Amino acid sequence: MTAMIYKPDGAPAFHVLLAAQPRLTALALAPDGMRLIVSVQSINEEDTGHTARLWEVAPSGRRESRLVADSSEDDSAPAFAADGTLLFLSGREHAGPAGERPDSQGTSLWGLSERGEARQIAHHPGGIAAFTSAAKADTVAYTADPLPSTADSETYAAARRECEKAMVDAVSYKETAAPAGDTALVPDEPHTFVLRSDGHTVIAGSQGLAGTADMALSPNGALVAFTRAATDRAPATNTVVVADATTGMQRHAFSRPGHQYYRLAFTADGSALVCQRQREETYDTEWHITLVAFDLSSCEETDLLPEFDNWPGRPVPSPVPEDSTMWFTGDERGHCPVFRRDADGTITRLTASGAYASLCVTPDGTTLYALRSAIDSPPRVVRLDAVTPDQQPVFLGAPGGLRPLPGALTEVNAPADDGFPLRGWLVLPEGASAERPAPLLVIPHGGPQASWNAWTWSWNPWPFAARGYAVLLPDPALSTGYGQRMQERGRGQYGGQPYRDVIALTDAALARDDLDATRTAIAGWSYGGYLANRATTLTHRFKAVVSAAGMWNLKSFQAGTDLRAYFRKIFGDPRTRPERYEANSPHFDAARMKTPMLIVHGGKDHRVPMDQALSLHSELQRLGVPVRLLHFPTEGHTIAAPNHVRLMYETVLNFLDHHVLGQDPSPQ
Template identity: 25%
Template sequence: MKKHLWALSALAATLAGQAVAKPLDVNDVINLNKVHSAVIAPSGNAMVYGLKKDGESNLYWQDLTSGEVRQLTSVKGTEHDLTFSQDGASIYFLADRGQGTQLYRLSLSGGEALAVTHLPIDVAGYKLAPGGSKVAVQLSVWPSCDTLACSVEKRGELDGKKSTDKSYDQLFVRHWDTWADGFVNHLFVADIKDGKAGDVVDLMQGQNTDAPPKPFSGMEEVSFNNDGSKLVYSAKAPGKDHPWTTNFDLWEVDLATKATQNLTSDNTAWDAQPTFSPDGRYLAWLAMSKPGYEADRYRIMLKDLRSNQVRELAPQWDRSPGSIQFASDAKTLLVTAQDTGQYGLYAFNVDFGDMKVLSRDGAVGQVSEGAGRVLFSKNSLDKPDDLYLVDKDGFGLKQLTQVNADKLKDLDMGDFAQFSFPGWNNETVYGYWIKPVGYVEGKKYPVAYLIHGGPQGSFSNRWHGRWNAELWAAAGYAVVMVDFHGSTGYGQGFTDSIAGDWGGKPFEDLQKGLAYIAKQEPWIDADNACALGGSYGGYMVNWIAGNWNDKFKCLVNHAGLFDMPSMYYTTEELWFPEHEMGGTPYDNAPMYDRWNPAKFVKNWKTPMLVIHGQKDFRVPYSQGLGTFTALQRQGIESRFVVFPDENHWILNTENLKVWYKEVLGWMDKHTGNQAPKANGK
């Protein structure tokens, strides 16, 4: 009967002439319009963006003065990775229009898009040289091949092989969700003449290394200098140490001679995102300083190409940038970074290092600049992405799009607020609460205690496609999220503090945070709560099961770490556990033992839902199976849900519906939550 309550209340409101708003559900999240690939014209007077709407994605042009909008494309498929031509008359993009993914150019004065590349291999990414005379493209090739035809032939041989064996002489054997097959990302460069790319030249011929690096990096790791004579990219040197080193360097290629040099050989930590100033004066990039540590603070480095002097920009700014790019004035560096539960946009003067805040609240995503005007996307806990405009000096902020106005007007969202409390060692720790949709003063609500992964991460004030906190609020839960010690955006010392202390400071923060906010907000019923998390959040769920077993009505563990020694031997990026646990299991067994959830399974008694993707190579599904086995063998109420086609994340929309149905059903069962659900869920 519960599933009909929302429908009946909606009908009653309709009959009474009241406006009806329904709680958000997973179908709403999936079906939202999604803005992507936004770029501003060099003049700053117009923008082009992609919009996925009702299952189709097309490009739109918008005048930034009048607001006039016109649709540019209507071809099946998704155009993405947009770039304006230097004169603003054309737009470049990647699309698959029957010949694999290729680079296209579309004149904004009319006509059809014309293919710039005609390659036998998909173009995974591209970067135009200033002026558009050259293009760099990312292609997946067999490293020893000297022609694309050779790589195509090699791919055909592998696909046509009758046996199913895979053989390896070195790691990586698999990475993220893909078994290594011998193909690597290489960068190729071609001249562009009369709108067409000529023959491509492999800049990494014979190198068994990836550029851009797998699995998530893109062409932000590649940059032409201002006259197109050189190209710089981030990559590891060829070798067998890739799974346990974070030593990415910047490599400069002279495009005339093909001579390559390592620009950052003196730094054995991570160097990334090279970018040249438009006037050719500076090369900027991001650099970590601790080898083997993926969550170290990125420093903004500047090399004066006239004097060859290198310095750090704004060394006292204790935040780690997510992206950098020069503005067209060559004096301003646009930077995104997490800061105290937000993901902001900042403008730095490269001469003096002074900073201006362009956007702080919410979460900034893509950024593009033209003639001093900065276009960016932004979302928040209760709002999906839209596009915004601001001057590089921080003035004139305005919202440009409302791509989901019609879809959101009939949806209720829970009110939210950030809070802080004295956590471990009485140090200030931040978090968020969200009120359940339909909140009634004086009523107490069961708690969904969301624990983020990483562990160097943060749920933050942002809209999430998978772990969408508003969905628990819509289901009638008080949502609580704490950015415990180890979280990002609170200074590097705070982030570093979790290393070697996985079940220590963060665990204490989680205990204190829930007790604090329940006392401050009496509608939060901390005695009727479920804790849930993914990855490190799943680790913490397992840790809670053995070390705080009298607090929660239920637990939900998605892709959580269960047994630390076996996790080390079956994961892929070994630098991560080696840093976090202070070495390998054979060199530092006491640390792996100290923070091993499997050590405490005899204390487990709380009902737990375990979820895992079978293609998860970061936290292999054997970790979830081990968790479930420990529960079942002890007779603890438990359920195991496996998605054979999913990796560390749930990406298939039908699977995501099942995920939320399983999670909310499990929590409702154990908390007695009777809140009405939209769409009968």
């Protein structure tokens, strides 16, 4: 176990407390609206990961939350069946009818009655990735990964046993394969399974692939919808499939060239399917997202938000039949409010501040429950009126409270060089004043299609504030929540307008007399790491740079990333259209680098492969620039293990203290 790190006053450092903080991750409401369940992650005994358990929250707020009876470690993803049974995913052990254990337990689907014991609902030899249940029927759908040559769980289990016995795990691919994010390349292919009320399981639309979480069941359990994945040959297009839940036969297939569909949900009467439609960025067009409805009788597709300038998240249709009201969230100027869409298309913003997720609506459609967070608040369970505009939520008792934060939150605004109004969050440490101006750390967000609007467990600003740093969280071009114009401004120029916007907001922040313009640094993760790399080739104003999982050589990146087809749509083929690579890839300007840099990277990162960090590190060494590489061999695109998170924060803080504040480096 990693040694505990303490402040001079004897209290644990803030990043130590942050790593150990319980995390609320998902919320579920019972069909009768009387039970509210939240999944809570806690640090494990070994200090190397998290366990999840289920807690019950009082919807009325009149009593404290309590651990769900018979909930054990590794219970997550709560949802309810139509009869009120609590469903969840778990890796808990289960013995067969004769007491024998299955070949490979993995993550299974379990059910728990309010006063009963947990029982296994569905099991798949390779584990279940996600599930959904019908609102009015005893039908469940789940996503699991059979081998291409297997038709059901039994043959898949036999095939796995044969591979393990032969000690062979090689796979032959007809098309170029790619891992995804932090997941290694595997032979299995995700499919949607439907567990019927008679206990039989069918594979829905088995001729195609299904997304790992994008599926839905009609309220009566008769239809299942899922997405068939895009391929390298058609990287911008996926297909929504609606299949018969009894036979698995395809009923409808919806697609539009250049678009992808996500986050499926049936309306309460089952007549339509609503979902998110994305037009991803290309060389000539910017990214655009809306919500659409597929009429299952006419097969017509309708844009539900033609005038909504920001990007909506998951749709939540009204549970009341014949009521076409819908709720959704969407980024908006440093927040992620809840919105209501009425039958006539009127859109009302229901929340004044904060970022909302995991929306649940009561059976009568009058009340919403959600997880609410903000830059200065970890996720908490809240209750909202389903109608009132710009309201403040009612907070409900649940685990996850955090001690007072070491500073205050404010905003910074500035005009961009093209006149666009920019904004960002500024975290000020305690004691910052004109007499004692604080050093400034600039942290651009990842994405690039993202926004600083919610609490984050990775690259959280408050550990830096606790150490005395002010932290600027800028939203530059390509950020979400500022309309389509923000996407147009940054299209195809990752290191152009977005970089200039970050500098404009940095200059605006440093115009304050409580910040010290002579002691500044920049740090970022993923796309933010790329902007940090870009900054070190374009300016020497920063005393230190921290690049975490950042792109360095865009030409080699486009061939190795799991998003290679997506990235080449934006930047083009480097052999025939090299212009954007030459204009935006930091490695072309390596000779300009002088600023000391700390590089942080996970060895199992498939989004930004490890070679990006190694080539950057080698270049800095060749040029004689002070550089350190913090390598986590077992981590992916995000540093997640609590002991690793603490080490990362402490290493970054010591690096900044040395190069920004001039302190002697701490031994590590």
